[in-house]
Every structure is written in C-alpha cells, then in structure tokens.
Amino acid sequence: MITKDARILLVDDLNLIRRMLRQCLDEMGFKYIEDATDGNEAIFKLSKARSKGVPFDLLFLDWNMPNKTGIEVVEYCRASELFKDLPIIMVTAEAEKKNVLRALMNGANDYIVKPVSADILRAKLDHINEQLKKKVG
Amino acid sequence: MHSKRLSRQFKKSFGVTTPARVSVKNQSKLTESLSNFCAMIEEEYQRMEVEIAGANSNFDQSNRLFDAVVNSLGQGFLLFGTDLICLPFASKTCRDLLECHPPGKTISEVLKIPPEEVEFFVSWCRMLFDERIKFEDLAALGPSQFIHSDVRRVVQLEYKPCRGGDGKIWSIVMIATDKTSEFAARKEAEELEDHVKLIMNILRNKNRFRQFVAEMRRMIDELDRMSWNEDDFATSKRLLHTMKGLSSAFGLAKLKSSCHQAETVLCDLADRDSQIQHLKAVSISLQFEFDSLLESNREILGDIARPESKREIDTTVLYNFLHAIASASSKDEIARAYRHQILSISMRKLFADYDAYISDLAAQLGKKVEPIRFVGEDPSVVEEEIRPLLSTLPQLFANTLDHGIEPVEERLAAGKPPAGVIEVGFHQVKGTLRISIRDDGKGIDVTSLRKKFESEGQAKFAREASDQEIINKIFDHGVSTAKFISEVSGRGVGMSAVKDDVLKLGGEINVQSRVGIGTTITIELPMELPMNEKAAG
Incomplete structure (x- = not known):
C-alpha cells in the first residue's frame, strides 16, 4: 500500500518537471520525496536506500533521459529480485504513446501525461493501491 | 396462471391434483374427462x-429498432x-x-x-481486458485512427468496455467515426486564417513585400542560370535557404515548404547531373508557384505585387522635401535632402518589421520570444543600400531562435524568464555602422563543436584552436550545431549565407558567445549615413 509515509523517488532530467511533481505530491501530503536526474542515478539511489533499510515505495520515471532511458530502468527493476514489485509510474509527453505502451508491457504500473495535476495523480495512486490489494488478497 | 387453470381442470376431472394414481370407475366418464382435458x-x-x-414480434421490433438506431448513427460499431x-x-x-464486414x-x-x-497490438488488446491500468487510460494508447485506403478520409476510433455481471x-x-468533413472544415478554416494573416502582413509591410517580390524573382532567375561548378552548388543551396526564410517571414507556408523540399532533395542527390536537372525543375515550379500566388491575390494586393520598384511616401515628407528644394542653395544640397528625406528610413523601423516573423517562427519551434529590444542610437539609412543585409536577416533570426533561444521549460529550469530576449543595438562611428544582435539563449557549446570537428577528421584543429576560433566556425559552410535538420535552419547554410551577404556589402561579421549566457553577433558595415551628411553639411 502506498500511504502518506511512502518514500518516493522522482526521476527526470528536467528540474521543472521534478518541481511540478513534487508540488503535487506535497499538496497530497507526502513527506519523503527524493530526486534523481537520470536513469543511472535512479538505480544507484534505489539500491542505496535498499541497503540502508529504507527502500523506496514508489518511482516516478521520465521516458527520455540521458545515460539510461526510462524503459531501461523499468527493465532493470523488473529483472531484479529487489525491485521487481516496486510500483513505477511513467511520466510522459502526449506524443510518446508507443513508448509508454512498451514500458507498460515491460512492467511499469501506470503512466501520467505531463503536465501533471494532483487530481490525476490521486486517481492513479488509488488505482495502484487497488491493484496492490488484489495482489495481496 | 395457465398451468393453474390446467391443474384445476385436472382436479375437477380426476378428483386429485397429481396424476400419480387415478382410479377410474366409469370408463365413459374417463373418456369424457380425457377429451375435455385434451381440448383444454x-x-x-x-x-x-x-x-x-x-x-417474438416485440423482440424483432426492438431488434430492428436497435439496428436502425445503430445504423442511422453513421458510425461503425463492432464488438x-x-x-x-x-x-x-x-x-x-x-x-x-x-472497409470490411468485421464479424469473424x-x-x-x-x-x-x-x-x-x-x-x-495484440499485447495492448490483452492488457485492455486485464485492466491492470484503468481502461480509459490504456485505451488512449491504442490506435486512434483507421488508415483508410482513401487517404482523404479521416476515421477516428474509440473503445468502450462491455462488462458482465461480475464487473x-x-x-x-469499437466505435469508428467519420471525421473527414470536420477535419476538412478545420483545415479550411486554418488556411483561411493563414491567408488573412498573410494579407494583413503584406498590407502592413507593403514596401517590404515589394522588395520580397523583387528578391524572389531575382533569386529564381539566378537559380535558373546556374552553370554548375562547386560554387554554384553552394550558392543554390544558399538561395533556396534564403528564399525559404523570406517566404516564412511573410507566412507563405506553401512556398516555404516547397523551398525546404527542394533543398532537401538537392542535398540528397549525389551526382551533378541530377542536381542540375532538379534545380531546373525547381526554378520552374517555384516561378509558377510564386506567380500563381501573386495572381490569386492580385485583387487584394493590387500594385504591391508589381515587379517594378515602388515606394509609398507620406505627403508631409513630400512637402518638407519641396520646402528643402525651395530653400536649397546648391544641387548638392538638393541631392542630400533627397537622400535624407525621401530615401532614408529608421534602422529600428526596418528591424521592427521582423517582429511578426520572429514571434511566428518562435511559436513554430515551441518557444517564446519578446519583441526586439532596441538599444543605442537610431540611425537612418538608405534602404536600397543595405538590402542584402535585410534579406539575410530572416536567416540570422532563424538561427538565433533555433539554436540560441531555449524552449520555455529549459529556460525556466535555468532560472531565465520564459520568453527569450533579442536585443539589437546600432552605433555609428566614422563611416561605419555597427549593428549588434544579442540573445540571452544557451550560447554556442564549444565542447560539442570540438567533438564534432574531431569526429569529422579535424582532430588537430579541434585540439589546438582557441574557443573563439571554434566559435567563428559557425560562419563556415556545412557547420551546424543542430542535432537534426529542422525546417527552420540547421543545414549548416544559415550563418555562412549571412556572412556572404555581409561581405558583399564590404562589411565584417563577428560572433561572441558564452555558454548559458547567450550569443552576440556584431555586423559592421561601411556606410555613408544620411544623418552624418546632414551633420557634416
């Protein structure tokens, strides 16, 4: 379950998008939010948090980034024992339909289209929680 | 109801409700009862x-009604x-x-x-049924248009879920809707809007348009006369590029894309013969396109589109000129008055004419830019004398917008205001007019240019040249910092064309740039300025 105490990692090379997401999440009452600017940094931060015993509970992932693309991060997570169940939401532009679909097929949990609003974000998180409940049940 | 009646009759006939054991004493009574029962x-x-x-007929009727409703909607429904x-x-x-009968x-x-x-596609469909992600969100990722064999048809596709009792x-x-007429209407409206914009633009800048017509004709002619050595190839590329910029300045979208296409083909063709043939064809088709454009707008444009040079002059200007003639003491003085009052025009005014072009181009590139800011003096010049500079300006601004000014998101992230700033300054010193064009964009990335030269086999230059030497290379043919070729600039023609035009005027062009801060282009032209003459006289 993703509660208000969830630890969230925002991955996007553009500061503006991270700020936008952070603002939405702040509004919704989330307290633990961290940033990463590319795929490599994201994977590093995920592993580090895990080894410290404070793993992330949710990942927001941009598609187009230097070094490692969003889909490579999804593939990495799904193939790894540690992160195979980590909820991942792709953050995408309108035009990237096919790529988003590919990411979903590779195991991303959902997607949101930029610009992000708190309402849409809330609906997405509710849906992911429902899915998680089903999985546990 | 009816079965109750039957069982009543049964009881009446046999004295019991269930026919398990019926004892009959009288055979004729039994026969009578049975026949009664049969009749019943x-x-x-x-x-x-x-x-x-x-x-059944009710059912048929509602079925027919349903079919009629579904078929009369003019939409394709299938399950x-x-x-x-x-x-x-x-x-x-x-x-x-x-274009098919879907069942089966x-x-x-x-x-x-x-x-x-x-x-x-099949994986997408499977995911739709799974509903791991909300149906509407996933449906939005599927095909939204059917590729009809008649390319003019626009068929939009939508998907809705049918749920059973268990949810x-x-x-x-799947619902297919014909949006052809809606699409056509929208396109027509857009074209009309473009046309109105074009006319407004022309009426606002009559003199500029007249020049444009003359320039275009000259360049089409020049294209036609190409004799085909290496220089001609570069010149043709430059001509097409400039024509593209000019057409775009007036919002002539079709002409612009024709030039762009011609340029693309020219760059792709490998051998000289096919290049020449291509250019001959291009000059003819451009000539035709341009003439028909002027012809179709003749009623509105009137004299503006005539090839002979014309110019509108305020009556007050004329009176002032007459006054100057009347009080003149020498022929020289009259010549000076003519040059100063009739021929000359404010530099700021000339540059401000490009505002509409700049903001339009910025919008096409998904960027924002403020109207040109002017600093320093406002010298008057004789327009004819700097025409080559004026016709090269669209190219220069296109380069600034395409490579210099960043997209809004990027600017905000860098702590800059969302709209880019282009500042133009004029300064005159002793027979020279200095024009500086400064932008607050991302500057020229020397490191990536060095890498580019290195990868192109100029390793020594890439290693040893100073930053300024590297930056100066933007004026060379074939150098572009753009990662892909946009319709605006980026074929490595832009800045070299600008330099050629400046050199033609006997001037000099220089560039200074700082990464993250911006780029300044400085143009120095030798010039007898009418204002100076007046000051001297």
Missing part, C-alpha cells in the same frame, strides 16, 4: 403460441471478445468506414495492423 390443453397451447409470437475475434454484430457503416475476423485484421506490429470486461466495443 389444445386451447392452452394455442394461447401460448399466440403469446410467444407476440413476444470483439477476449479471443480478439469480432462478434457477429457490426453496424452497416463498418463496410464504408473500416480478428480485430488486428479489421484495423489492418501491419504484420510487424501485430504482436504489439469483468467480456468484450470491447
């Missing part, structure tokens, strides 16, 4: 038949199940919109999904 059953049977027929095969229901319009076919067959994409999706409705 017969009657009941007929009644039921009538009822069933009635129900497909978890096996992705279309169910035996589809509206008639499917034949027209989807797979949905990927109906939508003519290319073989290499079928697997992808699970058992089939999906």
